[in-house]
Amino acid sequence: MALIEKSDIYTVGFDLIDNDHADFIGLLNQLEAAGNAEFPALFQELFEHTEQHFGHENQLMTQFAYAGEIEHKGEHQRVLGEFKQFKTRVDKGMIVFGRSFVRERLPQWFGLHVTTMDSALAAYINSQT
Ligand SMILES: [Fe+2]
Ligand SMILES: [Fe+2]
Known part of the structure; x- marks a missing residue:
């Protein structure tokens, strides 16, 4: 079972951000289905993807002189x-910790972050362009 269904994704209405979020969900669901042998590499991939995803948003905040920049960047x-x-x-072989992070912490955090900080950022950018 997928942790988050693609159809559940809250669309913020700005393509760059929405595409990153769709990829994040895809990787998260892949991790849920992954065996222990493939888990660490996928975990690394999701980490790197998240760094890039946050980097894109951080760049937009700077570019558009976003008022919530410090708070949002701080959360990232x-x-x-x-x-x-x-x-x-996970790198030390403690995969069970990674699994709980992927199953509980990340989906919960993501749902809240997208519907609050990311949607506010997208609405601001769309009002400026
Ligand atoms: Fe985001
Ligand atoms: Fe964000």
């Missing part, structure tokens, strides 16, 4: 830090 930084701690554990 915080989540990447958390992600990194789990990646360290």
Whole structure:
């Protein structure tokens, strides 16, 4: 069963962000279905994808002089830090920690972040263009 269905994705209405989110969900669901042998490499891939995804949004915030920039960037930084701690554990073979992060923490965080910070950012950009 997929952790998040593609149809459940809250569309923010800005393609670059929506495409990153669709890819994030795809990788998350792949991880859920992955065996232990393939889990670490996919976990690494999701980590790198998340760095890029946050980088795209951070760049947009700077480009459009977004008022919520500090708060939103700070949240990205915080989540990447958390992600990194789990990646360290997965790299040491503690895959069970990575699985719980992928099953519980990430989907919960993602749903909240997209419907609040990311949707606010997209609405602002769309009002400026
Ligand atoms: Fe996002
Ligand atoms: Fe974001």
